[in-house]
Amino acid sequence: MYDSGKVITGIIVFLIIITFPVWYNVARGKANYVPELEYPVDTGRCVADSAYIRAYHMDLLNTWRDQVVREGIRVYRAADGRTFEMSLSNTCMNCHQSKENFCDKCHDYLSVSPYCWDCHIDPKELKR
Amino acid sequence: MHLFFSLAAVLVLLILVFIGVDVVGWRYLFGVVIPIATIISFILGMLYRVIKWARSPVPFRIPTTCGQQKSLSWIKAGNLESPHNIWGVLGRMVLEVLFFRSLFRNTKVSLKEGPRLVYGSTKWLWLGGLVFHWSFLVIFVRHFKFFAEPVPAWVMALQNLDGFFQVGLPIIYLTDIAFLAALTFLLLRRLVDPKLRYISLAADYFPLFLIIGIAVTGILMRYFTKVDIVGIKEMAMGWLNLAPVVPAGIGTLFYMHLFLVCCLFIYFPFSKLLHMAGVFFSPTRNLANTNRVKRHVNPWDYSVKVHTYEEYEDEFRDVMKAAEMPLEKE
Structure with a gap:
């Protein structure tokens, strides 16, 4: 993989954004409300x-x-x-x-x- | 042909939901199995395509430039138009991603009386594209209210801003109107211009109809017929908790909306819609114009076996001498 540092950073940012509701709900602990x-x-x-x-x-x-x-x-x-x-x-x-x-x-x-x-x-x- | 094929494909998807939910009653399939499969398929598909791209070498600097390259100190360099360092590249990428700067330069050729060939600026595609993408983003972010408990304050702020004028009940969102208008423009643009219609494929019409379908079902649910949105949020939260529930009494219209969204997300990594990731991988945009300042070596260069003239002369010296050919070394 070329420019792996930049690509992996991009992938991590993408995954954090796309999974935002999951970790937000875990942090707030009201997921089952x-x-x-x-x-x-x-x-x-x-x-x-x-x-x-x-x-x-x-x-x-x-x-x-x-x-x-x-x-x-x-x-x-x-x-x-x-x-x-x-x-x-x-x-x-x-x-x-x-x-x-x-x-x-x-x-x-x-x-x-x-x-x-x-x-x-x-x-x-x-x-x- | 491409047009009707795409339209028919979206209609078939809708009929599929109607049969699946209303006739057969596969609510669990459409409400839980397909959405969860979609999330997994979307993430894996995106990773697969992005990593596949990242494995292709980009040996040479091929940025498109339209400004003064960095040169002597007394010549003013255009760092945005011909970036020579990371800040120039970043600035250029940010403007490209957020404001479609290169599309703003779109030109149109026309033949005027004379005959004269005239190049004019044409901004409609840029404007339509910008409105479409930004309203889609706002609509996407607004939907976080179904996936987060308690609803984050910034989502509420965005939603209140979107319904700023408090027209109608439920309050009409400005982005809903802008989104539909932009979609209509983007579709008509392909249909009205014969040249564009000629080059438009099913892969162009299908995502348009799919997104129009999503917008129309969404708008119908919000403003016209009602669905049980408390149940919908329970269902959406169920996917994230991996504790799926299928509350009874959610309307078929919601399942149609959801299924079209699922189709869009499954289709996304394997279609032209992947320009979302592709824009970051555009070598004409994301490379600095450092062709002269730095030496760029082709990564797949192998050591070429060369046969120099000196070696050639050494090899054939006797023959060449016999034929009285001029030699560099006697």
């Missing part, structure tokens, strides 16, 4: 079924935001006819009381930083 959510005891009261909420909660909240702030509509009629106040703090977080143990769990895991909390305040956090 899976987020566990704190669900409310009383299920079935949610504004929609869990599969929909899981996938589209951001769309729903975005629509609520637009309707409340821009159109002044405050009442949400669910698919089964029940009505709710369109409010993150008062409706959603009435059951899902802990932002820390519910919202943040998945958001932190996947590095999602929703700007809900730029304005909204987690009621529990406020008490502390």
